[in-house]
Amino acid sequence: MSDQDLKTSVKGQILSISDLPTLPSVLDEVTKLVDDPNSSTEQVAKVISKDQVLSAKVLKMVNSPIYGFPGRITTIQHALVLLGLNVIKGIIISTSVFDMIQKAMSGLWEHSLGCALASGAIAKAAGFEDPEEFTVAGLLHDLGKVVTAVQLPELNEAVIMTVKDKDLCYYDAEKVVLGFGHDRINAWLARHWNLPPNVREAMTFHHHPDRAQFYQQTAAVVHVGDFIVRLFEYGNGGDDQISYFKPAAMKILKLKMKDLEPVMDELSDQFVEISGLTF
Amino acid sequence: MDKNNDHGLLGLTKQRAILVSPDDSLKELLMSIWPEDVIRFEFYTKAKGAIEEIFNNPPDLLIVDNRVTDITAAEMARLVKSENVYRQLPVVICFDESDLAKPWDWNEIEVDDFLIRPFFMPVVRDRINLTLCRALRALDANPLSKLPGNTSIIQRIQSLIDRKQDFALAYCDLDYFKSFNDKYGFSRGDEVLNMTARIIVNTVKSFAGEQSFVGHVGGDDYVVITSPDIVEEACKGIIFSFDGIVPNFYDIEDRKRKSIVSVDRQGVTQTFPLMAISIAVVFNIGGKIKHFGEVSAIAMGLKKKAKENPKSNYVLDRRTP
Numbered sequence: 061m062s063d064q065d066l067k068t069s070v071k072g073q074i075l076s077i078s079d080l081p082t083l084p085s086v087l088d089e090v091t092k093l094v095d096d097p098n099s100s101t102e103q104v105a106k107v108i109s110k111d112q113v114l115s116a117k118v119l120k121m122v123n124s125p126i127y128g129f130p131g132r133i134t135t136i137q138h139a140l141v142l143l144g145l146n147v148i149k150g151i152i153i154s155t156s157v158f159d160m161i162q163k164a165m166s167g168l169w170e171h172s173l174g175c176a177l178a179s180g181a182i183a184k185a186a187g188f189e190d191p192e193e194f195t196v197a198g199l200l201h202d203l204g205k206v207v208t209a210v211q212l213p214e215l216n217e218a219v220i221m222t223v224k225d226k227d228l229c230y231y232d233a234e235k236v237v238l239g240f241g242h243d244r245i246n247a248w249l250a251r252h253w254n255l256p257p258n259v260r261e262a263m264t265f266h267h268h269p270d271r272a273q274f275y276q277q278t279a280a281v282v283h284v285g286d287f288i289v290r291l292f293e294y295g296n297g298g299d300d301q302i303s304y305f306k307p308a309a310m311k312i313l314k315l316k317m318k319d320l321e322p323v324m325d326e327l328s329d330q331f332v333e334i335s336g337l338t339f
Numbered sequence: 340m341d342k343n344n345d346h347g348l349l350g351l352t353k354q355r356a357i358l359v360s361p362d363d364s365l366k367e368l369l370m371s372i373w374p375e376d377v378i379r380f381e382f383y384t385k386a387k388g389a390i391e392e393i394f395n396n397p398p399d400l401l402i403v404d405n406r407v408t409d410i411t412a413a414e415m416a417r418l419v420k421s422e423n424v425y426r427q428l429p430v431v432i433c434f435d436e437s438d439l440a441k442p443w444d445w446n447e448i449e450v451d452d453f454l455i456r457p458f459f460m461p462v463v464r465d466r467i468n469l470t471l472c473r474a475l476r477a478l479d480a481n482p483l484s485k486l487p488g489n490t491s492i493i494q495r496i497q498s499l500i501d502r503k504q505d506f507a508l509a510y511c512d513l514d515y516f517k518s519f520n521d522k523y524g525f526s527r528g529d530e531v532l533n534m535t536a537r538i539i540v541n542t543v544k545s546f547a548g549e550q551s552f553v554g555h556v557g558g559d560d561y562v563v564i565t566s567p568d569i570v571e572e573a574c575k576g577i578i579f580s581f582d583g584i585v586p587n588f589y590d591i592e593d594r595k596r597k598s599i600v601s602v603d604r605q606g607v608t609q610t611f612p613l614m615a616i617s618i619a620v621v622f623n624i625g626g627k628i629k630h631f632g633e634v635s636a637i638a639m640g641l642k643k644k645a646k647e648n649p650k651s652n653y654v655l656d657r658r659t660p
Contacts, residue, residue, distance in 0.1 A: 097547040098547075100545075101545065127533060127537065128483075128529065128530055128533030128534075129530040129531075129533055129534050129588070132530065132534070132587045132588055133584070133587060134587065137583075138580070138583060138584045138587070141537075141538060141541055141542070141580045141584070142534065142537040142538065142541065142584070143537075143541070144537070144540070144541040144544060145541075145544075145545070146544075256587070274591070
């Protein structure tokens with residue numbers, strides 16, 4: 061099969077995904093809150109904001125044309141206000157859980173959550189408004205990896221083997237096996253799901269923030285966030301190597317390396333705090 | 340005379356229906372179900388006289404028997420449904436089992452429901468009730484937000500007044516919606532209207548155990564009817580969510596500048612703030628209001644006061660009768 065054929069067939073399979081499973085413990089926590097009439101939207105949003113799969117589902121739904129404002133809603137809190145708890149209940153009932161790949165996925169889950177926290181802290185340090193929008197972008201930056209694992213288990217297995225055998229980073233191994241990386245898969249998903257342009261560009265260009273068209277800052281924040289969370293060795297995005305750090309990202313953010321020091325201090329506290337959530 | 344309380348149309352009165360059928364037993368059955376002040380029937384054995392009456396004075400419901408001989412029931416349905424003036428009129432067709440030997444083309448014969456012999460009273464009753472309710476709902480829903488419109492809003496207010504039940508009515512409308520619509524076009528304006536409808540509905544729904552109603556008057560005007568105890572909290576919630584979400588609907592430059600700039604026909608540059616939501620709240624406590632017209636009159640007066648503030652805000656009507 062030529063590269064082009066593989067890309068077309070993989071794209072079709074990726075976009076046909078009807079259900080992304082999430083981790084059982086996260087689902088339990090959200091289910092409990094949603095079933096409690098006394099819990100608030102804020103509380104539910106806080107828990108959903110920790111999970112990349114549920115967050116992606118919620119954003120996908122609120123930005124679908126059915127609601128009449130595709131591509132407008134960036135934060136989970138706003139999504140919940142607009143969807144209402146009945147729809148959230150529906151999403152939760154229809155979400156299944158990871159069994160087989162839970163172990164591998166929980167590393168990615170932590171990595172995504174870590175990147176979300178780091179992205180929020182970096183956005184704050186860079187003086188941007190609405191750090192929550194950057195948090196969401198950080199949370200979803202590796203969603204393509206989850207989708208590949210679920211939809212294309214054999215290819216996913218081949219990528220993991222390539223990482224081990226050839227001592228490549230995950231991103232390069234994807235390119236060897238598939239001919240493209242999860243950033244491309246992210247781009248397909250984000251467009252197919254009408255995600256807002258800032259989230260879409262961050263998902264697509266978090267490895268190359270300088271290539272983003274309109275939202276270089278969001279992509280750069282996630283790039284730096286991805287780097288920092290690997291530095292902390294919190295979670296696992298699929299490889300042991302520190303990702304390549306692009307100095308251009310710091311330039312886009314108008315930050316110096318020493319500006320990241322307070323960010324690192326804040327994060328190390330947060331990572332200790334949330335490590336109780338891990339599996 | 341209250342010969343039957345079990346007709347199931349408690350919210351509806353004074354519907355006018357026409358039955359076209361040579362079958363006297365069907366006529367008697369229908370008359371036995373609903374009292375005259377709920378559905379008043381007019382009966383025709385042939386289509387000829389009925390058609391003129393339907394065109395001159397359309398009823399709320401038309402029931403046509405397929406046993407009518409001068410023209411077919413299908414033809415009669417077609418006559419009604421092919422004119423947009425009469426299209427909304429619900430039509431129910433009555434069959435003998437043999438009429439359904441072959442499937443009917445419901446795209447061709449646009450009736451709303453059918454009944455089949457032998458007529459079983461509860462089915463006839465509920466089919467007709469459902470048809471009437473469905474027609475009212477479909478007619479009154481706002482095509483954009485799908486929320487109930489003015490007919491339902493007025494019905495709701497008047498029935499609360501009649502039942503002497505306390506309520507609060509919050510009238511919500513947007514500030515600077517027109518300048519947004521003018522700059523970005525009506526399709527992005529519609530996005531904002533849909534968003535606003537969702538916020539209002541979900542905020543009101545989040546108060547567990549409260550019976551609330553949200554209607555869409557049209558354009559950027561919405562109505563919430565709820566209990567006086569929670570209305571202030573609901574206003575705060577709506578404003579908080581609206582102010583948080585509305586910036587997403589602007590282009591990035593305008594969002595940063597927190598305003599839109601446009602040039603009017605005289606060539607004068609004008610600056611408009613981001614949209615805000617104004618809410619005027621009228622209370623009806625202890626039966627002081629007798630008619631729904633009073634509610635909207637008070638709300639319109641208060642609305643002006645709420646609009647004096649360019650930011651989102653709410654004004655409560657605290658005057659005593």
